[in-house]
Amino acid sequence: MSDAPPPDADPDPGAVPPAPTGTRGALIRAGLRLFGKTGFAATSTRELAEAAGTNVASIAYHFGGKDGLRRACVEEVARRFQAVLGPDPAPLPDDLPAAAAHARLAFLTTAMVRFLLGRGDGEEVPAFLLREVLGEPVLLDIVYDRVIAPRHADLCALWGRASGQDPDSPAVRLAVFAHLGQILYFRLGAAIVTRRMGWDGYGPAEIAAVEARILATLNAALSRGDPP
Amino acid sequence: MSDAPPPDADPDPGAVPPAPTGTRGALIRAGLRLFGKTGFAATSTRELAEAAGTNVASIAYHFGGKDGLRRACVEEVARRFQAVLGPDPAPLPDDLPAAAAHARLAFLTTAMVRFLLGRGDGEEVPAFLLREVLGEPVLLDIVYDRVIAPRHADLCALWGRASGQDPDSPAVRLAVFAHLGQILYFRLGAAIVTRRMGWDGYGPAEIAAVEARILATLNAALSRGDPP
């Protein structure tokens, strides 16, 4: 039941751990994909093993059981977020002008849209995450503490600076959630959105259209919000 | 394998069918709640029967099996939407001024927020719906055709009138989706939002705060778009 044993002390506690490899990594990737696609209970250990190109017993060996694999998948999601967004959100410089904060918000927004709607992790990670959020509150703790809370605080700081509001106020926090909700919906509701739009999935042109829409809302919300 | 046999011809094809009653209704309500809470595969027929206060065999008797109950739940969702929002979206009068369309959008928005975040159906229906959308595309057809498409078209007409844009344009369709995504997120991500806000669930005050936020975004998006 050994985890990855660190050969020596971690030189940097904020560093991003390396991606899992071998059978262990293959199982985590299979779990991320299948759990997100059909759900945890609907995915059998035999399917997981086959998708990972190994034997069912490997799940118990590496993770102690199916639940252990699920937890490892949650932690892999946290790790990927760290890897993409950087180990820790840099604290905002005190003299950052509102326009710069606005610009950075716009930049982060387009990055998020492209990540979520483009090919790659963006397809499976949100579905997996959402099922975790909808379900067991136990694993939600990991997701919240390691993925959501730090990023949300960072965005709130930017939003507060850009709109001239208190970054810790409920209004700003809600505004950031509403903004994120817009973006997430285009991934979670992809089946509905693309059908209604007459699109065949999200190509570059479609992603650009979504980007434009969300940036327009962002600009409207920021430039109109309570003037300082 | 008999469905509900209509004793005589339906007098009004647009009328809202009555809510299912008896054991059949209890099973549908149990399915809506349990499927939405823990997922379809994770819910056993025995749990369903116990939650409905009946025997497992009733599921096969009334719905032909577990899958039949699932389908009945989807149709019940469609029925509830019809019941709450009216049988069919009234076509927009040609002389409706932009301000009136804007006001009606605001009204529908607050109604939706209160329905989704308040106590009642709003808690279980979206979770169930989302899992259906994430999963089998077969049942998505029912959801899309009977719930989403007509409502979305109605909102697009209002949005187009309020913003002076073509209601059938991609820009308007995306704007409506983004707007809906904001609202939905506060239900789907409730566990995360309430935790970050320091709230203990959605009470009247919390719902009012969310309402204010979403209406602010709506007003900003509409008043900034091409003025009439």
Place this chain on the structure above:
DNA sequence: CAAGTTCAATCAAACGATTGAACAAGTCAA
């Protein structure tokens, strides 16, 4: 009594977990 409905009991199939054998790679005495 007859149709509609629910009951306890039972079935085969699929599930997650476990087991001991088998394999690969490294270690060390001779």
Place this chain on the structure above:
DNA sequence: TTGACTTGTTCAATCGTTTGATTGAACTTG
């Protein structure tokens, strides 16, 4: 260099449990 031993990992086979479905008897109602 060799051969035995250890450690880490994967394998096919099997365990007891739970699943969805089915069955015939028992109930309710008109």
